[in-house]
Amino acid sequence: MKYAKSWALLFASAMLAVSAQAQKSASDGIAEYRAMLADGNPAELFEAKGEDLWKQKRGPKNVSLEKCDLGKGPGVVKGAFVELPRHFADTNKVQDLESRLVSCMETLQGFNGAEIAKTAFGRGEQANVTALATWIAAESRGMKFNLPNSHQQEKVMYEVGKRLFFMRSGTHDFSCASCHGEDGKRIRLQDLPNLTKNPGDGIGFAAWPAYRVSNGQMWSMQLRLNDCYRQQRFPYPLFGSDATVALGAYMGVNAKGAENIAPAIKR
Template sequence: MKMTKAVSFVALGCLVTTVALAQKSATQSIDEYRAMLQDGNPAELFEAKGEDLWKQKRGPKGVSLEKCDLGKGAGVVKGVFVELPRYFADTNKVQDLESRLLSCMETLQGFNAADIAKTPFGSGEQSNVTALATWISAESKGMKFNLSQDHVQEKTMYEVGKRLFFARGGTHDFACASCHGEDNKRIRLQDLPNLTKNPGAGNGFGAWPAYRVSNGQMWGMQLRLNDCYRQQRFPYPLFGSDATIALGVYMGVNGKGGESIAPAIKR
């Protein structure tokens, strides 16, 4: 009887070890897959396009974006990505990179920002905004996130983002926190970062824009957040909405000190 129990405990221990090794192997395999894809990341093509668009004289006014102020002065792109979203006095709004680019395209080049925001993701000028965001994010790769919370609107947007992150609703009673509010969560073989603190917030927020291998598309943070709402069975908040920007502030502030790896590559 004692021998039978001993054998049973050994068998159980082997089973637990085997399952643990299998799970570890699956996670490691995905990491290795991403590492292989990172060499020759197609995002590099979007970077090149974005840099070219920045310098091109375009729009009804026929000027470039080289005088666009993304937070560090006209034309400065290095280091701006890791400080966005932030408050801008000229628009009296907290803006992320993509919505700020729309403002510059409107004021400098004469485009209609509202029309571009209504364009389907990946189409027309909105695809150009994604390319611009990809190049600008690459100029801050390896830098640490340090979003400001000095202005009252920045503080307000953080609190709004926090409430939205935990707000449950829709047909499945989901919230952002349902997937990203705890440690050690996964969906299928995909690790889900905890976006309420580091390192999850820095790793998750700091990876977008990213190239999606599964559909061959470049996604900015605006599309990433809108698609999250789709998966929660919510309507799209739409491009540049206060909701998506507030969520960006919440994640970015939580990710302070995390390293930007954008533009990254995703499954």
Template sequence: MKLHLTRGLLVSTALAAGLGAAQAQDATAEAIAKYREMLQDGNPAELYEMKGEELWKQKRGPKNVSLEQCDLGKGPGVIKGAFVELPRFFKDTGRVQDLESRLVTCMETLQGFDGAAIAKTPFRRGEMANVTALATYVATASKGMEFNLPQSHPQEKLMFEAGKRMFFTRGGTHDFSCASCHGSDDKRIRLQDLPNLTRNPGDGIGFAAWPAYRVSNAQMWSMQLRLHDCFRQQRFPEPKFGSDATIALGVYMGVNAKGAESAVPAIKR
């Protein structure tokens, strides 16, 4: 009898502990959500958006030209709705590009900047910092619009399949893949919920929320920087800016975000 009572007590205690942990996690998640909501009213990302708008309209570079004729997929100068359809195939470059790599193309062709030199510049420095501000400005113009990446061109379909394969490929010293953190529901690292990026609604708060302002380091992070840091955390070699690897992952996540509303500029931990 005592043995049965002891076992029952242990089971009850374990269940209570598990329930308590789950309730604590829910409370933490709710507190973080409220914290972000409070910050949203004075989101520092607005400063990057303003800088991006100034850069978009300013005549710059060796050619002393603005970016107001930059074609991001909706026609020269059209920014509204462009972000939620990127990455996509561009005929003039013959490749699939995301927002940031396309902006560098425009800076090169319209303004005369050295695109290769910009791509080699560390994030948050020089013209690369300007690319992040420009991306924030362009992306914000589509806030609230639904993602609908095109998949009609063969290269767009190829990049989706390549991105899907990369997402689930394990490797590096820790045998990680993107899916290790973002391949299923209800995962968390420290106090951060990890969205499931293989579907919606998870991708609606993942891919659909970058560029975003990161409170932990007081920096504006673009999607390219977010992916670079993911590669670093997986102990993979860091990819080059605008590489096919990062864009393929962007296509995969972007297609999975179909129908989700853009939350840019968001606030992240």
């Protein structure tokens, strides 16, 4: 009996080791797959389109976006992405990159911001906003996230985002934290980063916008968050909502020091 127990314990230990090695191999395989795909990331096409849209005179006013202030002064793009969302004095709101771009398109070019916000993702001016966001994100590639969090509204949005992150609701009683609230979680072969802290360089908040290989689409952070709500069986919060901006503020502040690799490539 003594020997039987010893062999049972040895067998169980061996199985745990094999299981751990298999998981590690799966993660390594996915990482290698992404690295190979990154050599020809289709996001580069969206980057080129975004740069062209930034410089192109468009809209009812026939003006470019080159005087748009993304937080570092009119027309300054480099370094802006890794400091968003942030408070803007002219709108007196905390805005993320996409909602700020819509404000600039409205004030500088004469577009109807409300109509752009209502347009379906991937269509019309929404597709242009995604391309612009892709290029602007790429201009800060390799830089570290350092969101400002000193203005009262920035502090409020961070706290609202934190509450939303942990709020359980919907038909499945899910929250953002159900998947991204602790270390070591995975779904199928997909590692789930812990977004309550800095998850590491190029992970989570520091990887979007990203090109989705599975559906051949370019996804901004706004679309990523809307789809997370869909997966939780929540209603869509809609483009540029306070909820998505607050979640961006929460994750962005938590990602301080993480290196931006956006636009990345995802499965």
